[in-house]
Amino acid sequence: MSLDIPYPRIDLDDAQLEKLFTVIPVATILLAGLASLWIYFSVAALLPEAQTVVNLPELNSKVTVVRERNGVPTIIADSQEDLATVFGYVTAQDRLWQMDYFRRLGQGSLAEILGRDFLMSDQIMRAITQSRGSQDELSHLDHAETVWLEKFIQGINSFMLLHKDRTPVEFSLLDYQPAPFSKEDITAIMRALAWESSLAARLDPLFNRLVGKMDVAVLRDLLPFDPVAPQTPIPSDLIGWEPKGLLFDQFRGDKLKRSALGLKGGCGITLAPKLSRSSNAMLAGIIYQELAAPGFWYRAKLSCPDFHLIGAFVPGVPVALSGSNKLMSWVSVPCPVDDLDLYIEYIDPDNAARYFRVDGWRKTEQRRERFSVKGGSKLEKMLMSTDMGPVISDVEKGRAISMKWAGQEGTGLFKSMFEVNRASNANDLSSALAALKTPALQVVWADTEGNIGIQLAGKVPIRHHDSNGIIALPAWTGIHSWYGYVPYAEMPSTKNPELGYLVAADGRPGGQDYPYLFSCYWFNDPRQVRISELLGNASEQDPRSLTRLLGDVYSHSASKFTPMILKEIEEQDNYNQTEKAAAQLLREWDFFMTKESSAAAIFALFYQNLGEAVLAHSMGKEVYTQLCQYPDLLSFLIRKKLFELDQDKADPSAVGRLIGHSFRAAVVQGERLLGDVPSKWKWGDLHKINFHHPVAVRSSFLEALFDVGPIAEGGSGDSIRMTAWCPTGSFRTLSGVTLKQVAEMSSAPTLMTSVPLGNSGHFFSSNYKNELIDWINGRSIPDKVTVGEGVPNVSQSIIFRPAAAQRPADN
Numbered sequence: 001m002s003l004d005i006p007y008p009r010i011d012l013d014d015a016q017l018e019k020l021f022t023v024i025p026v027a028t029i030l031l032a033g034l035a036s037l038w039i040y041f042s043v044a045a046l047l048p049e050a051q052t053v054v055n056l057p058e059l060n061s062k063v064t065v066v067r068e069r070n071g072v073p074t075i076i077a078d079s080q081e082d083l084a085t086v087f088g089y090v091t092a093q094d095r096l097w098q099m100d101y102f103r104r105l106g107q108g109s110l111a112e113i114l115g116r117d118f119l120m121s122d123q124i125m126r127a128i129t130q131s132r133g134s135q136d137e138l139s140h141l142d143h144a145e146t147v148w149l150e151k152f153i154q155g156i157n158s159f160m161l162l163h164k165d166r167t168p169v170e171f172s173l174l175d176y177q178p179a180p181f182s183k184e185d186i187t188a189i190m191r192a193l194a195w196e197s198s199l200a201a202r203l204d205p206l207f208n209r210l211v212g213k214m215d216v217a218v219l220r221d222l223l224p225f226d227p228v229a230p231q232t233p234i235p236s237d238l239i240g241w242e243p244k245g246l247l248f249d250q251f252r253g254d255k256l257k258r259s260a261l262g263l264k265g266g267c268g269i270t271l272a273p274k275l276s277r278s279s280n281a282m283l284a285g286i287i288y289q290e291l292a293a294p295g296f297w298y299r300a301k302l303s304c305p306d307f308h309l310i311g312a313f314v315p316g317v318p319v320a321l322s323g324s325n326k327l328m329s330w331v332s333v334p335c336p337v338d339d340l341d342l343y344i345e346y347i348d349p350d351n352a353a354r355y356f357r358v359d360g361w362r363k364t365e366q367r368r369e370r371f372s373v374k375g376g377s378k379l380e381k382m383l384m385s386t387d388m389g390p391v392i393s394d395v396e397k398g399r400a401i402s403m404k405w406a407g408q409e410g411t412g413l414f415k416s417m418f419e420v421n422r423a424s425n426a427n428d429l430s431s432a433l434a435a436l437k438t439p440a441l442q443v444v445w446a447d448t449e450g451n452i453g454i455q456l457a458g459k460v461p462i463r464h465h466d467s468n469g470i471i472a473l474p475a476w477t478g479i480h481s482w483y484g485y486v487p488y489a490e491m492p493s494t495k496n497p498e499l500g501y502l503v504a505a506d507g508r509p510g511g512q513d514y515p516y517l518f519s520c521y522w523f524n525d526p527r528q529v530r531i532s533e534l535l536g537n538a539s540e541q542d543p544r545s546l547t548r549l550l551g552d553v554y555s556h557s558a559s560k561f562t563p564m565i566l567k568e569i570e571e572q573d574n575y576n577q578t579e580k581a582a583a584q585l586l587r588e589w590d591f592f593m594t595k596e597s598s599a600a601a602i603f604a605l606f607y608q609n610l611g612e613a614v615l616a617h618s619m620g621k622e623v624y625t626q627l628c629q630y631p632d633l634l635s636f637l638i639r640k641k642l643f644e645l646d647q648d649k650a651d652p653s654a655v656g657r658l659i660g661h662s663f664r665a666a667v668v669q670g671e672r673l674l675g676d677v678p679s680k681w682k683w684g685d686l687h688k689i690n691f692h693h694p695v696a697v698r699s700s701f702l703e704a705l706f707d708v709g710p711i712a713e714g715g716s717g718d719s720i721r722m723t724a725w726c727p728t729g730s731f732r733t734l735s736g737v738t739l740k741q742v743a744e745m746s747s748a749p750t751l752m753t754s755v756p757l758g759n760s761g762h763f764f765s766s767n768y769k770n771e772l773i774d775w776i777n778g779r780s781i782p783d784k785v786t787v788g789e790g791v792p793n794v795s796q797s798i799i800f801r802p803a804a805a806q807r808p809a810d811n
Helices: 012-022 028-046 080-107 116-130 145-160 169-174 183-196 200-211 216-222 248-250 413-420 427-432 526-536 543-550 557-573 577-587 598-619 621-627 631-646 654-674 695-697 700-708 772-776
Strands: 053-055 063-068 073-076 265-271 281-287 298-304 307-313 322-323 328-333 340-346 353-356 362-363 365-373 378-385 399-406 441-447 452-458 493-495 501-504 687-689 708-712 723-725 735-746 748-753 781-784 794-801
Touching: 063 080, 073 080, 080 116, 080 145, 080 183, 080 298, 080 307, 116 183, 116 248, 116 365, 116 378, 145 183, 145 413, 183 413, 200 216, 200 248, 200 340, 200 399, 200 621, 216 631, 248 399, 265 441, 265 452, 265 526, 265 543, 281 328, 281 441, 281 543, 298 340, 322 493, 322 735, 340 353, 413 427, 427 441, 427 452, 441 501, 452 501, 501 526, 526 543, 526 557, 543 735, 543 748, 557 577, 557 598, 557 654, 577 598, 577 654, 598 621, 598 631, 598 654, 621 631, 631 654, 687 735, 695 700, 708 772
Parallel strands: 053 794, 073 298
Antiparallel strands: 063 073, 063 794, 265 281, 265 328, 265 501, 281 735, 298 307, 307 322, 322 328, 328 441, 340 399, 353 362, 365 378, 441 452, 452 493, 687 708, 723 735, 735 748, 748 781
């Protein structure tokens, strides 16, 4: 292997330096400085810009990789096999530790490298992998799919072999070395993505735990609903019982560490040519996730004579969930489908290896799992499963809770998206998505012929007529098992509407008249309403106007609650000068949650106090704090509770008093946090983003190096540019936009992309967070799908060649 190692560009900004000198004493800083120099020279050769020639015996012919200044590689090969090999190599070059972190998440082995805090996450992942269907889904691929996957894995392992003594610095800091990658590891990453994307996996246990804490009538008022969902009976076995163990323990304190792998939602827009200035079909999409470092999406452009693709990839999975080929563009928007149910099990009190069914006792499947914890300690735990699935609670008084999840049969993600990446028309795309199981996606698409559409895909359970998918029902009767899945032919699908545009967001899947119960975890999505409003007010769109639309921070909740605040203030005359000044700012407000807005800060403080007053007392602080992790659900519950109070004829002024009390409390809180002049309050002073790296949990020094932030940010949980925040005192940002793409389907399609940080996972690389400023300001980077006129803004070229090709001409 021949390497030319120029002086790499290292990125360590003023904010990081300030944190280093703020969080660590001077004596430690001196040692840290020496350590930084050691790290600098140790990792310099690992950065992608350090390589110019690579010899790989697996290749059939020369492959060229051209890196743009933003670090995104363009890979040009003569065949798909060589393309996949070098794609694997380059992905590992940029994201090896992150890929290893994701596969460990899916395998349930994070505690081994990160410590006891991750032990519960490991136990959950081991429990849900007991089904063989979740383990061997990549053993049923066709020849082309198998070759692409195997070559990609071969490329990853080639990089690891050639750099076995120079792995990314995270491996040294955590004192371990990565194992070679396999198909099972790719399966683990996809399984983790699907699991972390399941809303029901978090909310079903929470609501069932509430059954043991609250009056049943009160609980019913808190449950979300769907027009075709029944009022599920609450089994007597649940009343007064607060299950413990696995999924239920995630609500006890901060024991379960979340990953940034789950898809939290998004929006997709597709426009017919008649609404486009260029008379081409257009596409725009935005994905929401937890904000973390390194940046999540890995972007690449792949080109060979019979295949062109530019897109955003889950690191370690060689298919683009969102992207464009020469003929089609698509965005995969997460869909709020309930893909999981809980069941009450009777376990033999004298023999925990038996569970009951109407035809008698059956034997549980048991598996003893051994867990390694950083520091050398070991733990053994017996995991059980029934015919429903894994038992995800402790056994208490002969009762336990089991779980059935669509992902127990595999995800289908690789197979479906492999074909989507190569689709040339709507029929190809629809056929490809039939293989998808989980996570459920609304794939929004447009093609060069001017066609547009949305196809919903994923396994949607058909439940018993008295199940709403939330409350655990008895397993032993047999009648509450799933009756299969909604037939793919009956899944919502729309093409070329008369209106000229389609929108996918977090509203009811299939629309109000769709006959199947998809989920109770959807809400009257204000983003869909806002997008339709903005599109209706514009005659024609272009890529830049769609990019601006995706950056909209208008708050639907603010537009509804603010008039209620002002009405209450106008009806009372006992407000002080500070409160009146705050009210005047609200009166002049346009409901945009910009980071400079004083009114936005006032509203956020009000909303926080309102939520606590309406819900926290009735359900308890601990449960309320957990609900705050889901802004859409919290907003729904607050509105529902206020509506009930408004209907109380015995106390018609209850809502007004609540609004007034919350406003006063907000002003007092604002004075304490921001000073006594409301016009100087800013939303960005309260609302900040931190991109946390998993390694940073180990020390303040590593936090200062790896983390990015804090950064003042606008937006809210219901704006198109969503930045969901936790209304419990800290205003901590929970999730936000991790990917924004806009495509124009001309004869040479163009894709504009924005991500929060950068394309590299190496924190010293110039591409670790180089796109942060553009992301903050709503700018996107345009790129052509095909390679023909060269690559603009080239910073580096790498030649990959068969190992036998040593002639100078090949350089």
